[in-house]
Amino acid sequence: MKITGILKLIEELNLRVPKDYQNMDVKQLSGELQEIMKFEQETFQQIEEFEKNGTDQDLISYAKMICKNTTEREITEIQKIYLEKIDTEYLKSK
Numbered sequence: 001m002k003i004t005g006i007l008k009l010i011e012e013l014n015l016r017v018p019k020d021y022q023n024m025d026v027k028q029l030s031g032e033l034q035e036i037m038k039f040e041q042e043t044f045q046q047i048e049e050f051e052k053n054g055t056d057q058d059l060i061s062y063a064k065m066i067c068k069n070t071t072e073r074e075i076t077e078i079q080k081i082y083l084e085k086i087d088t089e090y091l092k093s094k
Helices: 002-015 026-052 057-093
Strands: none
Touching: 002 026, 002 057, 026 057
């Protein structure tokens, strides 16, 4: 049972597909950034619960690595596009 839950979480992380951030406006990107950070926090809380319940440490480490890599990749992409759009909009308004 414990292993099944962590494996399901790992599968969810691996199946997470980034959205088309390039076609979003600044407000939408801000919301997406908040959403991915909330997702990361909630996922790490779930991982901590699995850890407290004695789930295999190798699976815990793997889940942490996958979560960190997945969310960092999305956050970096959102931030890059967000900053480009802010620059473009700011420069247009000057």
